Amino acid sequence: MIEPFEVHIADDVLDDLKARLRRTRLAPDFANDDWEYGTNAAYLRELLAYWETGFDWRAQEREINAFAQFRTMIDDVPVHFIHERGRGPNPMPLIMTHGWPWTFWDLQKVIRPLADPASFGGDPADAFDVVVPSLPGFGFSTPLTVPNINFVRTADIWRVLMRDVLGYQKFAAQGGDFGAYVTAQIGHKYAADVFGIHVHLIGPLGMIRGNMPDDSVFAAEEKHWIATNAHFFAVEGGYSNLQGTKPQTLAYGLNDSPAGLAAWLLEKRRRWSDCGGDVETRFSKDDLLTNFTLYWATESFGTSARFYAEARRNPWSPAHDRRPVVEAPTAILLFDKDIVKLPRKWAEGYYNLQRWNVPKTGGHFVPMEEPEVLIDDLRAFFRPYR
Amino acid sequence: MKIQPFTLHVDETAIVDLHQRLDRSRWPDELDAEPWSYGASLSDMRRITAYWREQFDWRAAEADINALANFTAEIDGQLLHFIHERGSGPAPLPIIISHGWPGSFVEMLDLVPRLADPARFGGDPADAFDVIVPSLPGFGFSDPPKRPGMTPRQMAALFARLMAGLGYASYGVQGGDWGATISTWLARDVPDHVKGIHLNWIPGSYLPSTEGAPDFSPAERAFQAKMAAEAATGVSTHVGIHASRPQTLGYALNDSPVGLAAWLIDKFRMIADCGGEIETAISLDRLLTNVSVYWFSGSITSAIRLYREARPEPLKFAPGERIRPPLGFAAFAGEVAVPPREWVARVYDVQRWTAFAKGGHFAAMEQPQALAEDIRAFFRPLR
Numbered sequence: 001m002i003e004p005f006e007v008h009i010a011d012d013v014l015d016d017l018k019a020r021l022r023r024t025r026l027a028p029d030f031a032n033d034d035w036e037y038g039t040n041a042a043y044l045r046e047l048l049a050y051w052e053t054g055f056d057w058r059a060q061e062r063e064i065n066a067f068a069q070f071r072t073m074i075d076d077v078p079v080h081f082i083h084e085r086g087r088g089p090n091p092m093p094l095i096m097t098h099g100w101p102w103t104f105w106d107l108q109k110v111i112r113p114l115a116d117p118a119s120f121g122g123d124p125a126d127a128f129d130v131v132v133p134s135l136p137g138f139g140f141s142t143p144l145t146v147p148n149i150n151f152v153r154t155a156d157i158w159r160v161l162m163r164d165v166l167g168y169q170k171f172a173a174q175g176g177d178f179g180a181y182v183t184a185q186i187g188h189k190y191a192a193d194v195f196g197i198h199v200h201l202i203g204p205l206g207m208i209r210g211n212m213p214d215d216s217v218f219a220a221e222e223k224h225w226i227a228t229n230a231h232f233f234a235v236e237g238g239y240s241n242l243q244g245t246k247p248q249t250l251a252y253g254l255n256d257s258p259a260g261l262a263a264w265l266l267e268k269r270r271r272w273s274d275c276g277g278d279v280e281t282r283f284s285k286d287d288l289l290t291n292f293t294l295y296w297a298t299e300s301f302g303t304s305a306r307f308y309a310e311a312r313r314n315p316w317s318p319a320h321d322r323r324p325v326v327e328a329p330t331a332i333l334l335f336d337k338d339i340v341k342l343p344r345k346w347a348e349g350y351y352n353l354q355r356w357n358v359p360k361t362g363g364h365f366v367p368m369e370e371p372e373v374l375i376d377d378l379r380a381f382f383r384p385y386r
Numbered sequence: 387m388k389i390q391p392f393t394l395h396v397d398e399t400a401i402v403d404l405h406q407r408l409d410r411s412r413w414p415d416e417l418d419a420e421p422w423s424y425g426a427s428l429s430d431m432r433r434i435t436a437y438w439r440e441q442f443d444w445r446a447a448e449a450d451i452n453a454l455a456n457f458t459a460e461i462d463g464q465l466l467h468f469i470h471e472r473g474s475g476p477a478p479l480p481i482i483i484s485h486g487w488p489g490s491f492v493e494m495l496d497l498v499p500r501l502a503d504p505a506r507f508g509g510d511p512a513d514a515f516d517v518i519v520p521s522l523p524g525f526g527f528s529d530p531p532k533r534p535g536m537t538p539r540q541m542a543a544l545f546a547r548l549m550a551g552l553g554y555a556s557y558g559v560q561g562g563d564w565g566a567t568i569s570t571w572l573a574r575d576v577p578d579h580v581k582g583i584h585l586n587w588i589p590g591s592y593l594p595s596t597e598g599a600p601d602f603s604p605a606e607r608a609f610q611a612k613m614a615a616e617a618a619t620g621v622s623t624h625v626g627i628h629a630s631r632p633q634t635l636g637y638a639l640n641d642s643p644v645g646l647a648a649w650l651i652d653k654f655r656m657i658a659d660c661g662g663e664i665e666t667a668i669s670l671d672r673l674l675t676n677v678s679v680y681w682f683s684g685s686i687t688s689a690i691r692l693y694r695e696a697r698p699e700p701l702k703f704a705p706g707e708r709i710r711p712p713l714g715f716a717a718f719a720g721e722v723a724v725p726p727r728e729w730v731a732r733v734y735d736v737q738r739w740t741a742f743a744k745g746g747h748f749a750a751m752e753q754p755q756a757l758a759e760d761i762r763a764f765f766r767p768l769r
Contacts, residue, residue, distance in 0.1 A: 028530060037632055038633030145417060235630050256638075261638065267631060267634045303415070
């Protein structure tokens with residue numbers, strides 16, 4: 001059973017949020033202009049002040065509600081999704097999966113151009129029926145009350161959503177961050193049900209670091225990724241180990257303190273985007289605060305962080321032992337400034353690789369940072385499969 | 387060095403604010419009934435927080451702290467808070483005791499009187515100590531460092547100056563957790579002033595040279611494997627975030643008392659010898675006194691930054707390098723990992739090694755009497 005859904009955060013939640021922001025006991029900071037110790041207090045203070053006194057949540061909510069949204073339950077998991085019907089002779093169904101610390105709304109810029117290319121200077125023959133769900137335990141796919149839901153289980157749920165709930169017998173799938181793992185798992189387990197998959201993050205589905213390709217597999221133009229990958233795991237990976245083991249311990253503070261939540265999410269936006277240290281070159285304050293408000297108002301930080309723990313506790317096991325592991329035709333759009341990049345030679349063995357594109361600018365948050373590149377790449381890749 | 391008496395008095399408005407924040411706590415959901423499997427359990431945190439709000443008496447805790455002689459000293463612009471309890475006996479030996487994280491000077495409240503006045507606890511006044519317990523820079527009522535680079539070694543240098551300023555030319559050192567690291571730096575950098583070093587933890591960064599040294603024993607190999615496994619399974623996940631982006635975490639913990647309590651108490655429960663029930667090892671009053679000190683001083687962020695400051699300066703030893711002052715080690719069976727004696731003896735001059743069947747990482751809180759007796763016995767021949 002599908003129900004139409006509109007976002008409406010209650011006034012008392014917004015009033016309480018502002019009251020908490022007003023009472024923030026901001027941690028002291030020093031010698032941290034470069035954010036090396038973590039989120040910089042001066043910028044955080046500026047952002048929190050705007051959240052309290054300038055930010056217009058209702059305006060953001062109106063923009064979200066301009067999209068057709070629905071909610072349903074699949075295997076006791078609440079699933080919220082945008083469903084934007086394509087305008088063209090033969091729209092291809094496409095499910096797009098976000099990551100952490102994203103929400104479904106990170107796809108906001110690409111949904112309409114993909115559904116209605118003609119209105120954005122494109123060819124109506126490229127139209128998609130676009131489905132953008134919130135990951136289980138994220139945003140409005142809450143409250144999540146069953147354990148063990150990770151990217152593997154999400155792939156199963158998405159297939160039910162596309163085939164059984166929406167009636168699409170064959171579809172296309174796209175994703176980044178954890179959404180790329182969901183998408184690759186669909187391409188692994190349900191290759192026959194998809195036209196192809198498109199991802200902008202790659203890695204072994206077992207997610208074991210020991211499975212990482214050897215340095216010698218990186219081509220000359222990829223060699224610099226070895227150091228950036230190592231840096232990420234050594235210096236930026238603390239959040240992942242924590243969320244992968246004790247998400248609940250962290251959730252007490254982040255579910256109780258909007259400043260604490262903002263600091264946690266903001267650091268990733270700045271550190272992982274291609275922003276040159278100025279996060280606002282990639283995200284406006286409104287973009288950032290809409291994301292934070294979605295996490296805050298839905299009280300979903302704990303279950304979103306738990307997605308990491310469920311990945312560790314319920315390790316991926318292959319649905320088959322054929323090669324490539326991901327049999328669905330695959331397009332990889334790998335941004336040079338993203339956080340972790342594996343080499344083409346490795347990808348050729350792991351995926352049924354049909355397209356490989358490495359843009360020089362743009363970081364981890366592709367649909368927000370480089371929506372045009374993503375749109376063009378998606379259209380070009382899926383055109384022959386229509 | 388300017389020394390001033392210090393009396394702890396938290397303003398009433400801060401207590402009211404804490405209570406209001408606790409009343410307004412916005413609790414996260416918990417998915418399943420298996421408590422503590424994904425971190426701090428909701429029912430336990432609700433129970434402990436209710437106690438904090440309804441029954442815990444901060445003014446009584448404050449009186450316990452003020453019953454000991456507290457001071458502040460300013461050294462090179464760094465304000466240090468410390469307990470300085472004079473010994474009751476014919477010839478008290480000075481000893482400086484360093485705490486760690488997630489503890490504070492509060493860890494030592496039950497240890498200090500046992501060392502300063504042994505007769506009151508069935509001991510011999512000849513074993514009395516002048517006890518000095520500083521709050522580490524950035525912890526509790528010591529100011530946060532004003533510049534980066536306040537490493538454990540720098541803290542040891544500050545503490546050496548504190549002891550000199552108090553007129554002590556020769557003293558004992560004691561510690562666990564970060565306090566063990568600081569104590570080791572004291573023994574390494576100012577050995578002429580250190581009569582002996584007593585530890586109840588061997589620092590995680592301790593790394594003897596293998597060059598020209600005997601091969602690892604089976605016990606040493608097993609210990610190394612255990613430490614690596616602990617690091618991988620979550621006992622040490624706090625280290626990853628503290629040592630990389632502590633400031634990012636600090637905002638929530640400094641703004642949310644339940645967030646702070648969960649972060650600290652999860653750690654206490656994991657590494658105290660409590661079988662999963664923290665109150666069996668440490669009273670809720672002492673536990674919440676410690677949490678309250680972090681809260682009222684607003685020091686959680688500056689405290690966890692220590693992990694990041696310390697990272698570039700591990701306790702690595704050159705081939706053949708030894709720590710000269712003799713070591714007494716109290717090995718508590720419930721500790722995260724008890725190292726083999728031969729591992730410790732590669733660098734330290736192990737003169738005393740006592741195994742305790744009961745007690746964990748917070749020996750001074752969990753087993754103050756046993757720890758006090760071991761410290762007295764170790765230093766007896768060194769006086």
